Amino acid sequence: MLIRLEPSSGRPLHEQLTAQIHGQIATGRVGPGERLPSARELAEAVGVNVHTVLRSYQALRDAGVIDLRRGRGAVVLAHPNAVSPVHQAVDGLVAAAKAAGLARAEAMDLLGRAWR
Amino acid sequence: MLIRLEPSSGRPLHEQLTAQIHGQIATGRVGPGERLPSARELAEAVGVNVHTVLRSYQALRDAGVIDLRRGRGAVVLAHPNAVSPVHQAVDGLVAAAKAAGLARAEAMDLLGRAWR
DNA sequence: ACCTATTTGTCCGTATGTATG
DNA sequence: CCATACATACGGACAAATAGG
Numbered sequence: 332m333l334i335r336l337e338p339s340s341g342r343p344l345h346e347q348l349t350a351q352i353h354g355q356i357a358t359g360r361v362g363p364g365e366r367l368p369s370a371r372e373l374a375e376a377v378g379v380n381v382h383t384v385l386r387s388y389q390a391l392r393d394a395g396v397i398d399l400r401r402g403r404g405a406v407v408l409a410h411p412n413a414v415s416p417v418h419q420a421v422d423g424l425v426a427a428a429k430a431a432g433l434a435r436a437e438a439m440d441l442l443g444r445a446w447r
Numbered sequence: 448m449l450i451r452l453e454p455s456s457g458r459p460l461h462e463q464l465t466a467q468i469h470g471q472i473a474t475g476r477v478g479p480g481e482r483l484p485s486a487r488e489l490a491e492a493v494g495v496n497v498h499t500v501l502r503s504y505q506a507l508r509d510a511g512v513i514d515l516r517r518g519r520g521a522v523v524l525a526h527p528n529a530v531s532p533v534h535q536a537v538d539g540l541v542a543a544a545k546a547a548g549l550a551r552a553e554a555m556d557l558l559g560r561a562w563r
Numbered sequence: 564a565c566c567t568a569t570t571t572g573t574c575c576g577t578a579t580g581t582a583t584g
Numbered sequence: 585c586c587a588t589a590c591a592t593a594c595g596g597a598c599a600a601a602t603a604g605g
Contacts, residue, residue: 343592369570380594385571392563400563401571402602417554420543421561424536430510431533432466434458435562438533439555445537446551459573485589496575501590517590518583563571 332361332368334377344379348387356396356407367397367405395422448477448484450493460495464503472512472523483513483521 334351336344355361368376370384377384392399395418398406428438450467452460471477484492486500493500508515510532514522544554 345592371570381571382595383593386592388571399571400602401600402569404570404602416543417540417557418561420536420540421557424533424540424558425561427510427532427536429462430465430506432462432469432506433533434462435559438562439558441533441537442540442555442558443551445534445541446554461573487589497590498576499574504590515590516583517581518588520583520589 332373332376334373336377336379345383345386345390348377348379348384349390352387352391353394353396361407363407363409365407367407369404393422393426395419448489448492450489452493452495461499461502461506464493464495464499465506468503468507469510469512477523479523479525481523483523485520 332352332355334348336347336351338344340347352361352367361367367373367388370381370388374381374384388397388399388405391397391405396408398408424438424442428441433441448468448471450464452463452467454460456463468477468483477483483489483504486497486504490497490500504513504515504521507513507521512524514524540554540558544557
């Protein structure tokens, strides 16, 4: 993971980081199924705070590029670019529900009720 | 702005906050054009850190509920909708899942797993 | 079944930057 | 110029999920 950040570019570090990692995935330099370095690891290597890396990782997760979970780390998804309509819809619902402040159980309940 | 948080509920504070504020807007208790208290103000009033409030404010901005800008604060937008994005997403997921031949339990399982 | 290490998640505190009015 | 208020980044602490022995 060779990352180059420019602190004086005016662009937020977490945005630069997100773009760089996304680029490495898009160009296939990381590849599906592979695991990104842990947030603390990458943070130290790049010279930024853990929070900054985590913010980028979470953005990539929201974008459907990686699978990010506690204790597991960040794993590149199988099809970062071609997401199935179902997964797209799932991600959309998760985003909308979270934005509305709903809990997981509430969202699942809504889905269950809407199933006719 | 009467906000009640339950630190021992297991639910993240910023989610509870987002839900509460969203509720106040949805029920018209705040109203379009009105300005929410500043992040620091609300943080002190509720008893949480500024970051927690800002995180909620930014989530509400992403949801298109408020206009949040530096130096200006958070202003409630000309009331678009509060709950409909979620229902829209739910309907979309149901349609996509059925088209893919998924069962209700399978769709709910997918949603549960995607919730991170 | 249990314990431990790893890793992300949340929250707090602080400091500095930057747009707004 | 100046006060206000969000934006970003750093640092630390503890909780929670995961994986492996």
